[in-house]
Amino acid sequence: MIRYAKPRTLDEALALLGEARWRILAGCTDFYPALGNRPLTENVLDINGLDALRGFSETQSHLVIGARTTWSAIVAEPLPAAFDALKQAAREVGSVQIQNVATIAGNLCNASPAADGVPALMALDAEVELASLAGRRLLPLGDFILGNRRTALAPGEMLTAIHVPRASTGGASCFHKLGARRYLVISIAMAAARLAVAADGTIAKAAVAVGACSAVAQRLPALEAALVGLPAGPEVERAVEAADLSDLSPIDDVRASADYRRAAAREIVQRALAGAFPGSATQVAA
């Protein structure tokens, strides 16, 4: 017998997770397309009754985004400029209809190589909070998503929140999505860049991530290091031109060739960096 449960508290949810295997439902925007017209074959744990998992909060060290926070809620929330890339990504998740129900945690747990939220969260050094009856643990996002549709979620665990270290909420950021049409499109490639700029206008800290060009989105640490100390303009462009992107492993598929993705990744990194400099044209309204 297939079970369905809609717990009202996290403890209740974790207790259920401890006793059986469940498919966790939140925004359902990946669940239903995968289900198609077939009957349910898994137990379903509907976490849409867990109101505590929605919204934003702060700790001394982190800004915390609840697992069930929707993309529309992220767009609407006043957040530091470092979150601009995340907001831009939020506006590119499917359509408004999708953004109104799809959750940030669902985007991570679904672990699609083309998940729109991942590069921006990586550029924020985001960590995920995983809870189970055994307790809680934090994992860097890059250690949580293991591959195409694979995560480090252990049996009995659920993702309860995303933690962004305060140290990473400085500077401004920009996201660039490349798709074959304007709306409702799965990315061919995407890039997020966050820059903290020193008083002299040079880059003090850079965080750059590329998505849809490998099984899991990647930070580009060598490029980030090379960017420190550079002013906006040709020197940044040259650094990107020179960057070794061989860690990216794009695939050929119906959306684009691997060669194209490799070339496009470099270009959209340029554009995301240009957009992340203070005073650039890209602005995000709440």
Next chain:
Amino acid sequence: MNSQGGHHIAFDVNGAAVSVSAHPVARLSAVLRDELGLTGTKVGCDAGDCGACTVLVDGEPACACLVPAASVEGRSVRTVEGLANGHLSALQASFLEHGAAQCGICTPGFLMAATGLLERNPRPSKAEVNDALGGVLCRCTGYHKIVAAVMDAWRHHHGFDRRLPARGEAVGASAVRLDGVPKVTGAERFGADGFPADAVAVLVVRSPHHSARFSLGDIEAWRSASPGIVAVFTAADIPGQNRFGVIPPFADQPALAERRVRFRGEAVALVAGEPAAVAALDMTDFPVAWSEEPHALLPGDAQRQDAALLHESRPGNLLTSGYVARGDAEAALAGAAHVVSGAYETSYVEHAYIEPEAGFARMDGDTLVISACTQAPHMDRDDTAQVLGLPPEKVRILPAATGGGFGSKIDVSLQPLIGLVALKTGRPAALAYTRSESMASTTKRHPASMTATIGADAEGRVVGMVFDGAFNTGPYASFGPTVANRVPVHASGPYRTPNYRAEGRAIHTNGPIAGAFRGFGVPQATIMQETLYDTLAGKLGMDRLAFRLKNALRDGDETVTGQRLESGVGIAACLDALKPHWQRALADAEAFNATHAKCKRGVGVASCWYGCGNTSIANPSTIKAGVTRDGAVMLHQGAVDIGQGSNTVIAQIFADALGVALAEVTLVGADTALTPDAGKTSASRQTFISGKAAEKAAKVLREAILRFANVSPGATMEFSAGRLAVREGEATRTIDLAHLPADDDGYVFAAEETYDPPTLPLDANGQGKPYAVYGWGAQVAEVEVDMALGTVTPVKITAAHDVGRAINPLLVEGQIEGGIAQGIGMALMEEYVPGRTENLHDYLIPTVGDIPLVESILVEVPDPEGPYGAKGLGEHVLIPTAPAILNAIRHATGVLVTRVPATPSRVLAAIQEGQG
């Protein structure tokens, strides 16, 4: 998944409290439709890809197909049925006045998404409207009229103006479509909207392989072990001839495959049962054993010596070929001052109407009644009757509203399947294809592999052309023969080509069935010809528009089939109309490019011509009309309106020809029991052919009435309850209709007229008169190309189309804008890959954000044959778009992309190759 089951869920729908018993994970869309009967919420994909099911949950738009029933507990849901409150909402009124609803299947989704926006922001900008509507797909309108309707909604708080023209002024009037209101209220009944409560649900077992043999196991044991399953049917159960096809001599497709499947998605068995039982079925243990066989997806592979034959009777897997030859093409090319050659490849294009095939069948006495979406009721009737072994008169096709067709819904799909179940079980049988089932099993646009050579003399006159096209027609004939024949007739473009040889071949493969799709192969061939014309103009050093004008067909010229066109040739008028736009666009591009390095602008132009109706074979339409004793004027209009507007346009022609106001005409919609055969909605034939039949019927009816009244032809008629007032000068004669003898239809005056366009057969060299009327057009495309990413952004399309006479200019614009949107899709993003893109997130069609500014120029060069001079338009509007865009990309980048769609990947590769 089944919407029924156990849990009580209480919520508010359109202001009323409801409580349903549903599984908590049932999709809200299913709960609304199946449990609450609110079928205004449409299901187009069940995956959040099309937005047709958009509803407001606590005021926020959501796709009802992605919302679990449990999530609306205690919340407020609004659907399209809640918009009108005694009268149409301002937004609904605005949609009607702007012509924003064509087929209407996406309309509820747009209305709800827009309502969500307008309640926060009553005067939104275009960008805000685009963002709000980006999640809803429309395949008919090209979005412009939808966006305009939303932006203008604030003006429409005082009802709406149907713009019904006065007597004698119907032709040429932009009347609001006569069948529009139900499209904006959610009341329109599409194929999936009227399932009888006692219907069995039908599930189709389909091939997962491109090619396989199969054997069926103990089906009865499986059925009896499956509670609620009423019956399983296979090919062995088919009482008639298990073959159908739109062209009877080529009919080759089994309704249910017999031992062998030839493509992925082919139907092999039907499972019928109680809806809940069918929804819960685990089909993994269905007793079918597959033995996969080698397959060929490409014509090249299918034509190899060792390739298996799709049909034993068709050697070389050649379905058929078409040929047109005139003059001596080789000699002309040898003597030409400039000769250019090229090759072009196109992809499978999916029709992607937002309504997957759906309908139900039921027995009415011994008559099988089928109510499903369709473009061709009488063909459905005949094909279904043949498969089921019934006389045609024992099958009645009562078409549902059709949520887009574009050619694919000419072929039968589910009609013989649900018909078989209803016939065998005696119960109504209902079926709505899933999106992936629709995409896998129904027809596509033919992929083409084309080569051509064109030569011109030193003055820029085209002297000769050779064209060769191989068209991947898939495993069954469908409209493959039409494509093979139509292409050689049209591949010259609307240009004088005195020496010409063209061949088109339809080749069987194990790919999807390729059939009719807006243009029947001509859009593909036009890409080949029009891109080569640019190459040739470049060699000649001529302005590309001037080169086309120099060669454009004129009155008195002969076409490549030797048909002398005495008058009505409008291509030069279209190109002339584009001249100022062309000059302006070239100057804009030059200015833009002077200041932009990474992004380049380009301008392209391309033309079209298209013969309306069947090629050289009979293609009649019959229209019937009558006057009742009540004084109602009834028009039996059987030309299926799939959104293009035949219900309105044919009524406009009829009203003026009869001499009554449009408002006085009552439509009797397509129904094989009530409306005579007005042919299929295809080949841009309805305005011309059915319109002409309507004109003839109106004239005969008018004559009969005036003869009865004993007045002269100039008299006017006025109908009122039971009476007809006939006026001639000062004299008025009143006829008491209520006491006149009536015929079997209840008509006191009646007429039924047929029109069949005068064509002549093509001889062995393709010489003859294939069409009685042609339509003409040309478009200028302006695009921006991102030189680093290869992305192409259309900026503007200026479209000049000669429609002879615009019967309803608003509807003409709607056709132009919609055709251009499909042309943009074909040019830039649409590529169906069997087994890989069977959904609307991997198969991309343009969204509201992908459509440039469109300026329509209606050219009216009357055709002597068409009603009021009108010509067809439906396919013409799509044909020039893709080649104009490809020419614009070349103008911007210097390189021609030789395969469509010109995806960013392909464009960038071409740019890099060009630079390398």
